[in-house]
Amino acid sequence: MDRPTVVFVGNPNTGKSTLFNHLTNANAQVSNYPGTTVGHAVGELSLPHLGPVRCVDVPGTYSLAARSADERVALEAVLGLGDRPLPDVLVVLLDAPRLARSLYLALQLLELQVPIVFALNMMDEAEAAGQVPDADVLADELGAPVVPMVARRGLGADALLQALEQTLRGEHPAPGPPHRFSEPLRQDAEAALAALPAEMRPPGLPGARAVALGLWVLLSLDDDDALADLELDRSLLATIREQARSSGRDLVSEIVGQRYAWIDAHVSALYGGPLRLQHAVQDRIDRVVLHPISGGLLFALVMFVVFQALFTWSAPLVDGIDASFGWLAGLVAPGFEAVAGSLAGPPRTLVETLGDLVVEGLIGGVGAVLVFIPQIALLFLFIALLEGSGYLARAAYLMDRVLRLAGLPGQAFVPLLSGYACAVPAILATRTMPRWRDRLLTMMVLPLTSCSARLPVYTLLVAALFPPKIEGFPLPVQATALFAMYVFSTVVTVLAAVVLGGTVLAERPVPAMLELPPYRVPHLPTVLRSVRGAVSTFVREAGQVILFATVALWALLSFPRHAPEDLLAPEVIAEAVASGADLEALARPLALERSAGGYLGHLIEPVIAPLGYDWKIGVGLIGSFAAREVFVSTMGLVYGISEEVGSDDLSLHEKLRAERRADGSPTYTPLTGISIMVFFALAMQCLSTLAVLRRETAGWRWPAFITVYMFALAWCLSFLIYQGGRALGFE
C-alpha cells in the first residue's frame, strides 16, 4: 500500500506551518505546485503503528471559495483533483481564541465528507484571554476528533498523532457537515455541478460532496480571473443565479449565511458565554505600534534595520563568498597553466581554453549564484520574524495609503524597499503578497528600483564626468547627481506601476482587506524553515539559469580566442618584450574587440549611437548583463587598464575623459554620462533578476514582457535626454 497522505489546512496565522514543522521535524521540501506559482511543503511524519505518512502543507486560506490561486491549490489538494492524490485524512487547524473565523473553513471542509482531525491550536492564548472553548463539546458537534494543542510548544502533538492513526485505521468515519443547507440551495448546487468540466467532477461523487462542489462552483466561479483557464458552462451558472434572483434569493448570502448561522448558534455555548469584542492586551500594543508618531518612528526604525541588513550587513558575507571563489580560482588556475605549459600546439590551446572555462566560467558562475544567498537569507529572516510577530501585516496597514498612489497594496512596501538593495531577494519577498495580480505588478516594477549594483556605474560616471562644483549651484554637484538618480528611479517605479496597473494588469477593484494577527513571539524553527526554503528554492530553481547564463556571457566575451601574437603589431611585441611588459594584458582590449561580444558591440552601435554611445559602451552594456556593476570592470578591460578596476579608479576616469569620437569631440560628456545613467536606471540588464522572475511567474512570458518594456523605456528616455540635451546646446 502507498503511504497515506495527510493534508494540513487552516486559516493564515493559526500556527499551521508551526505544527507542520513540528510534526515533520522540519524535513519538508518547499516547492511549487506543478504549473503554478503557489508554494507548498511536503514532508513526512512517522506514526507509532502505521509508520511513515506523507504530509502536505497547503497555503493558509480563509475559504475554499474565493478568488486566488492559493485557494484553488488548497481546494485541489483537499479534493484530490488533477494529479494530486486524494488525501486520506485532513488535519484542520482551528484557532482556539477565534473559533468563529476558523469554523467557517472547517464547515466547508466538513461538507466534503472526508476524514478530518481537528487541531484546536493556540489554547494558551485562549486561556490567557479567559475564553477557552470546550474541545469535547466541539468534537461532539463536529463529529470528528478535536485535539487541544499549543503547537509552538509541541503540546498535544502525541494526542494528534494518536487521533491521526485512529482515523487512518477507519476508527472515525468521515464526518458530515453539522449544518444543513436549505432544500432550494441544495437543488441549485446539484444543478451547478454540471457547469464543471468532467475532470473536476469525478464519477460516483457521493451526494454530499456533490452538493459541496456545486456550492463551490456557485460561490467562486463567476468572473474569476485566477480560474479563467477552467472550461465552465458559464451560461448554465448565469441561468441558475438569475432564476434564484427572480424569486428574491441571493445565492451568495444564502450559502455564506447558512454556514455562519450554525456558527453563531454554537460558538457561545462552546466558550460557555458570549465572546468579548475587545482584546485588552493586543489593543494596548496597537495603540503604540499604530500611533501616528510612535508607530511612525517604530516603522522607520524597523525598515531602516531591514534595509541596513540587506545593504550593509550582507556586504562582508558577499565579499567573503567573492573572496573564497577568487581563492578557489587562484588555486585551480596554476594547475591548468602548468599542464598547458608542458604542451604545445592545439592541445595546449585546448587545455588553456578548458582552464579558462573552469576558472572564469564555472567557478565564476557558481559564485554568481551563491553571492545572492546572504541577502536572500537575511531578508527572509527579517520577513519571517516580522510575520511571526504580527508586525508585517501592520507594516502593510501603515503603508497602504502611501502605496495606493502607485495602485499597490501596503504589502508591496517591504519588497519595494528591498529592491533598493537587490531585486533578486526583493522579487522572492513578493511571496508575502496574497493577491497574484498585486504580486505580479510589484514584480514588474521592482527591477526599476535603484539596486546597489547600479551604484558603482553611477559613481564611475559621476566622478569621471561631473565637475565637483558649478558656479551658482550651491550643492555639491556629484552628490546631488547621485541623489537625483535615486529620486528618478523612485518616480519611474511609481509611474510604471500606475501605467502597468491601469493597462496590462487592469482589473476591477477588489477590497483590500487584511487581517492584523495577534502579536506573538516568532517561533524560531518556523522562521528558520522559511529562510531555508527561500534559499533552497532559489539555488535549485533559479541557480541553474544564472549559472548557465553566466557561462554563456563569459563565452561571448572570450570567443573566438586569439593569441597575443596575432593581435599585436610586431614592433609593439618587440617593445613589450624588451621592456618586460605583459603581452597578454596589452592584447586584452583587442581580444575583447574581436570576441563575439565585441562584434556584438559593433553590431548594436547603430542602435545605441543616437543615445550618444559608441561600440565600447555597447560592449560594456553587454557585459553588464551578468550584473550591472560589471560595466565598470568591462570598461576597465575595454580601455586596457585591468579587470580589477574600481569605480573610483583615476586612470579609468582619465581614459574616459580622453576618449574621442571620429570628429574629435569627446565621447564622454556630462550629457553622455546622464544618458548612460538613465539607461542603467531603466534597462533590464540583469540575468539573475530574469532567472528569478521566470521562477516566480512560472514561465518566460512575463520576464520577456518586462525585458521589452524596460529596454523600450530605457532607449526612449536616454534618446530624449541625449538628443534633447544636444538640441538645447548642452554637451
Added chain:
Amino acid sequence: MTLDQLAPGQTAIIREVGGTGVFRRRLLELGLLPGTRVLRTGQAPLGDPLSFRVRGTLLSIRSADASLVEVIA
C-alpha cells in the same frame, strides 16, 4: 450610517453589505454578515485604512470599502 462613519471605540450591528461580485462575497465570507457586531478600533496614521474587530479578528479595511457596509449604531 455606514461602517466608515463609526468613531473609534464605537460598536455597531451590520445591516446590509453592499457592493457586488467578489467584493461582496469576500466581505461576507470574512463574517461581515447582517446582524454581526463590529467594533471600530482605529485607523492608520494617514487616516486610511480603518481597523475593525469582527468575530474576534482584527481586520484592516479601506474606508472606501467600509462605506459599502451599512450599520446600525
